[in-house]
Amino acid sequence: MGKVARHLDTLLVHAGEPSPLIEGAVGIPIFQSSTYQYRGESSHDTARYVRLSNTPNHIALHRKLAAVENAEAALVTASGMAAISTTLLALLRPGDHILAQDCLYGGTHALMFAEFPRLNIEVDLIDGDAPTSWAARVKSNTRAIYVETISNPLMQVPDLKAVASFARERRLISIIDNTFASPVNFRPAEHGFDLSLHSATKYLNGHSDVVAGAVIGHAALVERISHLLTRLGGSLDPHACFLVHRGMKTLGVRMRHQNEAALRIARFLEQHPKVATVNYPGLENHPRHQRARELFDGFGGMLSFEIKGGVEVADRFLSKLALPICAPSLGGVESLITRPATTSHAAMPEADRQRAGITNSLIRFSVGLEAAEDLIDDFAKALAAC
Numbered sequence: 001m002g003k004v005a006r007h008l009d010t011l012l013v014h015a016g017e018p019s020p021l022i023e024g025a026v027g028i029p030i031f032q033s034s035t036y037q038y039r040g041e042s043s044h045d046t047a048r049y050v051r052l053s054n055t056p057n058h059i060a061l062h063r064k065l066a067a068v069e070n071a072e073a074a075l076v077t078a079s080g081m082a083a084i085s086t087t088l089l090a091l092l093r094p095g096d097h098i099l100a101q102d103c104l105y106g107g108t109h110a111l112m113f114a115e116f117p118r119l120n121i122e123v124d125l126i127d128g129d130a131p132t133s134w135a136a137r138v139k140s141n142t143r144a145i146y147v148e149t150i151s152n153p154l155m156q157v158p159d160l161k162a163v164a165s166f167a168r169e170r171r172l173i174s175i176i177d178n179t180f181a182s183p184v185n186f187r188p189a190e191h192g193f194d195l196s197l198h199s200a201t202k203y204l205n206g207h208s209d210v211v212a213g214a215v216i217g218h219a220a221l222v223e224r225i226s227h228l229l230t231r232l233g234g235s236l237d238p239h240a241c242f243l244v245h246r247g248m249k250t251l252g253v254r255m256r257h258q259n260e261a262a263l264r265i266a267r268f269l270e271q272h273p274k275v276a277t278v279n280y281p282g283l284e285n286h287p288r289h290q291r292a293r294e295l296f297d298g299f300g301g302m303l304s305f306e307i308k309g310g311v312e313v314a315d316r317f318l319s320k321l322a323l324p325i326c327a328p329s330l331g332g333v334e335s336l337i338t339r340p341a342t343t344s345h346a347a348m349p350e351a352d353r354q355r356a357g358i359t360n361s362l363i364r365f366s367v368g369l370e371a372a373e374d375l376i377d378d379f380a381k382a383l384a385a386c
């Protein structure tokens with residue numbers, strides 16, 4: 001596909017595909033081989049081996065990922081956390097300092113606060129919505145700024161334009177976890193971010209049947225991260241590459257359905273007398289709705305809400321639902337529902353959760369590909385019964 005301008009849907013299907021097709025196969029074959037015959041390569045780095053992330057399955061997937069986010073390069077990893085940890089460890093050295101948004105994914109928070117201290121890497125948390133407060137936190141050893149496109153589980157949208165320009169002015173590397181938006185709704189490179197990270201476990205793969213991660217961005221940075229990935233060993237296996245590759249071909253149609261269904265469900269919940277609050281950037285009363293409209297091509301498939309009456313009522317509601325499966329994770333074809341205080345944010349101390357606005361009765365919903373009418377019907381019946 002090269003540099004030919006194409007729509008995202010076309011890139012998702014065609015970008016990175018082998019040319020000519022291998023033996024005419026329309027679906028890329030799975031190269032289930034750990035090692036490859038010597039072809040006269042002069043260094044270890046150019047030998048082909050799965051851990052070096054350079055098999056035909058890796059190369060095709062890297063090209064597709066880079067193309068859909070309009071970025072120079074991409075690298076896949078064994079999980080979203082492998083993408084995050086390898087990236088940060090490649091860019092930060094002992095004595096360095098990083099600014100990070102104050103409502104991080106739990107695994108990222110644990111990496112920064114349980115592991116970084118013994119590596120002598122300092123983390124300062126910042127309010128992603130208060131750019132004027134950031135300058136005072138920058139030190140001579142600050143190297144990077146780290147945010148998430150849409151925060152979990154309250155669906156806040158930080159001032160992403162300000163993050164990218166602040167990083168550029170201060171010569172910091174800007175890193176964004178773009179998992180919740182997916183490349184369909186937000187492409188960080190187009191807004192000046194240096195690196196975009198994904199848990200490909202979620203929307204990119206989209207079928208809740210693989211764990212994988214991705215790093216997308218400037219070629220020089222991706223190359224540095226790739227070298228460390230080879231040393232640390234968190235590479236993705238070819239079969240998982242194939243699954244993510246296959247999943248990405250339908251990302252456009254999946255995400256648009258999920259954007260639309262989530263908005264309809266959010267609107268239904270917003271007007272329901274038993275519902276106290278709904279957090280969804282697509283609702284006009286979301287505090288950063290206008291910003292989300294400017295930045296995103298869609299508002300995503302994730303929302304959270306609170307039912308009046310506290311934890312008992314919330315649990316009764318969950319137990320009455322017929323369609324959504326009670327499980328953590330997100331971005332799959334099946335709707336998933338969870339109470340973050342007992343799952344994704346269970347490790348966070350209760351006081352910190354309360355301060356962050358994550359109440360015990362908050363419910364988080366990942367819309368799947370079911371008909372929105374059926375989901376709304378299911379919600380209406382469960383609300384009536386709780």
Ligand SMILES: *Cc1c(COP(=O)(O)O)cnc(C)c1O
Pocket residue numbers: 079080081082105107148152177179180198199200201202211212213
């Ligand atoms: C799930 C998730 C991760 C971690 O990804 P894994 O694939 O589970 O390692 C990181 N960031 C966000 C926003 C996530 O939702």
